[in-house]
Amino acid sequence: MKYLAVISFLFLLSSCKKTDQDLSATTQELYGNAIGTTYSIKYFANETKDLEPKVDSLIDLFNQSMSTWVPDSKINQINAGKDSVAVGKEFKEVFDFAQEIYRKTDGYFDPTVGNLVNAYGFGADGKKEKVPQDYQIDSLLQYVGFYKLDMVPAGKEDQYFVESSHSGIYLEFNAIAKGTLVDYIARMLENHGITDYLVEVGGEVTAAGINLEKQQEWSVGIDDPTQVAGQRELVTAVKLKDKAMAGSGNYRKFKIDQESGKEYVHTVNPLTGKAVPSEVLGVNVIAENCTLADGYATAFMAMPLEKSRRLLPNLPEIEVLIMYMGTDGKLKFETTPGFNQYVKQPIL
Template structure:
């Protein structure tokens, strides 16, 4: 009788064990497309099929018609043309105020009013030349730079605002944070749809949420090697992110050669000096609470000297940053904030 009881208990245990099944992981849903001169991609996991294309297209159209200097007749272009009665909405106000935050915290090294200089070097929507502007030209344009000269004020129309400038002829642009802004808008769209696990990327800037259920882990994201050759895709390291935003900036791909002197000049313009000269800082990646801020800070750290970045980062504990630069012997070096290492993917 005792033997029979043991056999029965064993059979019951085996039966129960067979009934325990692994949770079903939903198939990944992926979306890709074109936006603001680059590409976007979205990867998500959800129990039900998620419809996104029309909503994403609406976000892109909203951004282009409101904040893109590359779209004729956009609100920002009308402001730059000197129109006084242009009303902007809450998204424009939000980006404006986040740009103000980065401007203040970087001592003006990130400045959305640098547009006249960017155009003069040929990197903006109005810039066509392939030459370094003269020092006289640079000096004449610097008087139009200074985000402190601009303000956003409420209008009598609900949720509408005016951009006011203390000086005529200023050129406002959000191109340095455009990709990060679009990523944030798309991430909010997914949040509104109840998606809890996703990665959104626009031209290399990204937001992660939850987990990559396909791999049962965090989202793996590579950081480009600034010394890679055109056409290559080489990573210096891979990060693991969850519920973080990251943006990068680098001059190793976006540069021009002066037609007459043969001198190289880069797309990052220092708003304080007006210069677009190469430096030993090759690339920056910033992890922040949202992608707009990450994009803005990455731009600022590219424009400022390395020692200045070191000092500022001591007062910016919410940022996790890696700065890639070359030392005096030409070797690639890495400067990181104290907590950055926790995001680096471990071998094995």
């Protein structure tokens, strides 16, 4: 549903290093691949802790549960119409958060948009050379609507079934599950007594405590959405402590229709079924947890700018930066009032 590449990280990966604050604390790092993207984790501990197996276990749990890129995952079994597919509490947690965001954004965040994402060639079922015609979009819209799904207990503890009032729905959590994986990794670190860390999965990040190497809050940069491929320019940096941030942007993942020459972006508007560019180029959301930040970032990318302006005052639980192209052809910025307290460097 989206490609999360609008966040750059401003910390340096380094080997175990003593800190001024606590001479027994060492810097420890993990990085690798996760749910179709990459991850990096930096944390401080008073003793060496080999947490890579636990991270791998969480990644495998999410892959097998809700990755549409894993052929026999639970979510793919559900999408294939298989009966009585029991899913676990991590699936329900994502489902419940998605339902909340779906409701609060008037349907602009909708995990049932998968058939349309696939039709445009951005999904897991293979690339398509042609974009769908209007009549095909209209036909696929009957399968869109998160209200058509529900979760019910499966009769065993922490086991649930997904019930659908409409067959043929293609459910995907690609626009929110990375954030939830970040939250799960963060909880695991805290369960091991780690209080100073930064976790990133596919550009989604949560930061706790401080960066003990620098004796300051964690710094996270936000990319300029107008940069061309191969560049890495920042528009600002934010400081995070016990907060999460996620970003969404269409400037790195789009396709050009070979016949019409028109550009189509990977963020599909679930209300219209269209995947056409809008004036909104990038969104960053700061929230208490990364699941919320992730889902809302997608919603505001799909949403018209004026709709965002009307909706944001009703969402005090998040702070948002929206980057858009003005009528003068210049990059513009709008933020909620609280976003500015996190800004480390002035927006250019």
